Each structure stands twice: as structure tokens, then as C-alpha cells.
Amino acid sequence: MSWFEESIMARKGVAKGQTLEKRTITEAEQGSYPYIYTAGIEPVLTVDPGTVVSAETHDAFEGAIKSETDKPTEILNFPFLNPQNGPIYVNGAEKGDTIAVYIESIVPRGPQPRGTTVIMPEFGGLVPTFETALLTAPLPEVVRKLDITVEEGTKWNDKISLPYEPFIGTIGTAPIAEAISSLVPDYYGGNMDLPDV
Structure with a gap:
């Protein structure tokens, strides 16, 4: 059972x-x-x-967010x-x-690269914000667009792919x-x- x-x-x-x-x-x-x-x-x-x-x-x-040159703080x-x-x-x-x-x-859909991940100043659990003061400076703004398939997973670059676990x-x-x-x-x-x- x-x-x-x-x-x-x-x-x-x-x-x-x-x-x-x-x-x-x-x-x-x-x-x-x-x-x-x-x-x-x-x-x-x-x-x-x-x-x-x-x-x-x-x-x-x-x-x-369409490309890695986009600035989330300006778009979102x-x-x-x-x-x-x-x-x-x-x-x-x-x-x-x-x-x-x-x-x-x-199941992922749409054209590749399908995945989007970002680091934004003062956003997220591991960054300093006005509510969670840390001794580090805000992280730089970064956008990554990733190819994602069920079969091959999340492709970060030519050497690193992670299993598809949505x-x-x-x-x-x-x-x-x-x-x-x-x-x-x-x-x-x-x-x-x-x-x-």
C-alpha cells in the first residue's frame, strides 16, 4: 500500500x-x-x-526578468x-x-532559458536588510537565467547541472x-x- x-x-x-x-x-x-x-x-x-x-x-x-543584464530593483x-x-x-x-x-x-514550460534566479540588495533570508542587520554589506545585484529540463535538470554552466527538483x-x-x-x-x-x- x-x-x-x-x-x-x-x-x-x-x-x-x-x-x-x-x-x-x-x-x-x-x-x-x-x-x-x-x-x-x-x-x-x-x-x-x-x-x-x-x-x-x-x-x-x-x-x-528577461535577461541576465536586467536589474530586478528597476523592473520589479x-x-x-x-x-x-x-x-x-x-x-x-x-x-x-x-x-x-x-x-x-x-513540469517546466516556455522557451529556454526557463529558470530565473536573482540576488537583490536587501531581499532574501541571507542578506542584510533594514529588519535583519548583519555586518556584511548588501550583496551585488545578480541575475542568472538557467536552462531547465526534467531530464537534464538545472544547468548552471557547462560543468554544473543540478537534478530537477521543483x-x-x-x-x-x-x-x-x-x-x-x-x-x-x-x-x-x-x-x-x-x-x-
Whole structure:
């Protein structure tokens, strides 16, 4: 028996872990991507429990960084980062319910180089900011564009490639009376960067 068959989702969930329907959200169907979690946004898709949803997503910068010569501090508009798919309304879900979501796969799409990683002054967990004073000076602004494939992984250069191990950056449920930035993690989920998912 697999871990999934033994999971609470499969044993006690409304759909009992079964796939009952398949739906998609393309970029065209999504339209604009919200940057907040709130009940005040109309759902893009309404599904029944047990529905498998395939969604075309954007990167955390919504594709704004095109090349390694771009300057994120000049291009990006904080706090409008981490665009979210949805909202997706689940029929029958009520306040206080737990929504169990199984991430089946994450597959890169779009032209190469697909991946973007940046270092920005005063942004990130390992850099000095106005809230986390460190004895080091701010790191220089750097952009790396990377070729990413499922088969060959993340190619940093001709000598270094890392295995393809994608993960969910942000996922969550909408608070009823709040509008919370998709940059923030909390009781509703949000920006959790879950390497185990």
C-alpha cells in the first residue's frame, strides 16, 4: 500500500483520493494573476472534490526578468511578486474545513532559458536588510537565467547541472475578511517554499 492510499485524504476525504474529473487553467483562462489571498476575488474555476487541475503558472517575477543584464530593483514592483493561479472554488467546502491538495507533478514550460534566479540588495533570508542587520554589506545585484529540463535538470554552466527538483512556492486558502500578500506565509498557507512537495 502506498503512502497516498494510507493518507487522510484517501481514507477520510470527500473524494476518497479518487480522480473524478480533470480540468485546466490556461494563461488565457486565468487572465490576470492575483498577488493576494482573499475571498474578494471571483473564482477562475469551480470544481468538485476529486478534481485534478492542471494550471499554467508564471514564475515569481511573472516573466518580467528577461535577461541576465536586467536589474530586478528597476523592473520589479514590490509587493507585486508571486502571482497566483485561481482562485479555485471547491464545491461543498465550508469555513473551517481542511482542503487536501495532492501535487501530482510540476513540469517546466516556455522557451529556454526557463529558470530565473536573482540576488537583490536587501531581499532574501541571507542578506542584510533594514529588519535583519548583519555586518556584511548588501550583496551585488545578480541575475542568472538557467536552462531547465526534467531530464537534464538545472544547468548552471557547462560543468554544473543540478537534478530537477521543483517545489511549490505558494499555495493557500483565502481568508474571509483579509487580503494578504502572496509574499507572506501564515495560517492560510501562502509563501511557504515547500521543498518536500
